[in-house]
Amino acid sequence: MSSHHIVRDDQEPALIIANGEACSMELLGQLLEWSPLVIVLDSAMERVAALGIKVDVLLGDFDRDFNPDEFIRTQHPIEIVYAPDQEKTDLEKAFDYLIERGIPAVNVIWATGRRTDHTISNLTNIVRYRGLLSIVILDDYSKVFLLPRNFRKWYPADSILSLIPVGTVNGISSENLVYELQNETLTMGFRSGNSNASRREGLVSIIHQEGDLLLMECND
Incomplete structure (x- = not known):
């Protein structure tokens, strides 16, 4: 899988890669091609790195003996964001990170499938970001987003x-x-x-x- 960043414009949606069921390489490639910023949650980092994807931000609570320093050399330059808040999921922390950076929109993949509890939480929790961040969750079969009035x-x-x-x-x-x-x-x-x-x-x-x-x- 080639790197991303054909464009560098914060008006284009960022991309978050979570740790659910992987999408097709076709969908992944399309999103990487136009994403100015790629954020990977720590639980998915090894899977993403194995695909040869260039990552901009590695974010998570780095539990279960996860060592983010292992990716500093192979992914240089990369921003490591330690987010230990146990009251939020790592995906929510990634949304907060984008809001703090003033990035208005994000596509999310690998956020459905596998754990049903994670899928339900990922889909329903986007409602709390109404007016703060435009969020689209995609997989090979669906595209989900919060409707305006x-x-x-x-x-x-x-x-x-x-x-x-x-x-x-x-x-x-x-x-x-x-x-x-x-x-x-x-x-x-x-x-x-x-x-x-x-x-x-x-x-x-x-x-x-x-x-x-x-x-x-x-x-x-």
């Missing part, structure tokens, strides 16, 4: 779109979905919007008045 985007016909509430979400209305919503409520664990789809090619509109609503763009 008023969302509009062009999709091909029959694009699979799942609406996942985090808690309760009120006042949801849509246009150009197969199963339209008209001022409705979705609640995690009781009613969600799985496996909806764009009815025809064109703009899909989704608005919601209260709560945190994730959109999952899916493919089989």
